[in-house]
Amino acid sequence: MDIVFQWLLLTIAVAVGWFVGRLGSDRNRTRTKIADEESVKDRLQFLFTNYSDQAVDNFVQSLAVNKDTVSLHLSIGRHFRNKGETDRAILVHQNLLARPELPPRFSPQVTLELAMDFLNAGLLDRAEALLQQLMGDREYGRKAAEQLIDLYQQEREWGKASDVARTLTKNDADPAMYKDLAYLTCERAEQALGQDDRWTAQKLAREALDYDRSCVRATLILMKILIRQGSYREAGNQGLKVFDQNPDFGPESIDRLMKLEHEHGDIGRLVK
Numbered sequence: 001m002d003i004v005f006q007w008l009l010l011t012i013a014v015a016v017g018w019f020v021g022r023l024g025s026d027r028n029r030t031r032t033k034i035a036d037e038e039s040v041k042d043r044l045q046f047l048f049t050n051y052s053d054q055a056v057d058n059f060v061q062s063l064a065v066n067k068d069t070v071s072l073h074l075s076i077g078r079h080f081r082n083k084g085e086t087d088r089a090i091l092v093h094q095n096l097l098a099r100p101e102l103p104p105r106f107s108p109q110v111t112l113e114l115a116m117d118f119l120n121a122g123l124l125d126r127a128e129a130l131l132q133q134l135m136g137d138r139e140y141g142r143k144a145a146e147q148l149i150d151l152y153q154q155e156r157e158w159g160k161a162s163d164v165a166r167t168l169t170k171n172d173a174d175p176a177m178y179k180d181l182a183y184l185t186c187e188r189a190e191q192a193l194g195q196d197d198r199w200t201a202q203k204l205a206r207e208a209l210d211y212d213r214s215c216v217r218a219t220l221i222l223m224k225i226l227i228r229q230g231s232y233r234e235a236g237n238q239g240l241k242v243f244d245q246n247p248d249f250g251p252e253s254i255d256r257l258m259k260l261e262h263e264h265g266d267i268g269r270l271v272k
Helices: 001-024 029-050 053-062 069-083 086-098 104-121 123-133 139-152 158-170 175-194 199-213 214-229 234-246 245-266
Strands: none
Touching: 029 123, 029 245, 069 086, 069 104, 086 199, 104 123, 104 139, 104 199, 139 158, 139 214, 175 199, 175 214, 175 245, 199 214, 214 234
16 A cells, blocks of 8 residues: 555656646647646545545645645645535645745745635634735735625624725726625615614715615615605605616615605605
8 A cells, every 4th residue: 555655646746747847838838737737636536535534644744845836735725625624724724834945926825725724614813814914915915805805794894894895996996896895885884774873874875875876775775864864855866766776676666665655645745
């Protein structure tokens, strides 16, 4: 078994070296990359399937760390994480970061993988710290920010999620991010309204509309606030705006307008 295991280690090492060498050639680069990646994956799958956890761990510990093998370490770590063996994935990535021979340019990538491990393990504080550390990275900063937004949404920390989302809009005019900001700001408005802080809720709802003029939810929040304030005419006008924003939400707006009429009088006299 030891001889077979040593042969396997050798073939993986050869495959990795061949893979990297072939990537250096411009000719047929894309096709070569796909074929060689599959070859390495096949050998790794053989390793995971046929050898004990201890044997695999020994292999990981003995595998050199350099620019040619980092991707192999990361593949092994991801394999563990995808299988739900998060503790082993964390160990792989922590050990990789601790190795002084790790080329510095790979450190952000490994850090992101470790943060993903912590997220999977529910260690949100540790994941948050690593993701914040990566926020300014040119290559992995955006991915870290997106993961951080998801984390804050899980924790219902809408203000923090909004702060991170705003950093993404500074260098990126992606309309989808502004829609996300509108959604997050509406969550903050609902939170304020739940505390009967109508002034803050109204301010945030209008801010959400600044991010996304078609945000029906923000308009309905304003309608709700105006009803609480007794401003029924203005509330009715807000309800009518929904038809211009998104006709698909017309039925919901009609329901609210009908309720407004039922509780506060003739809707025809309430709106302009």
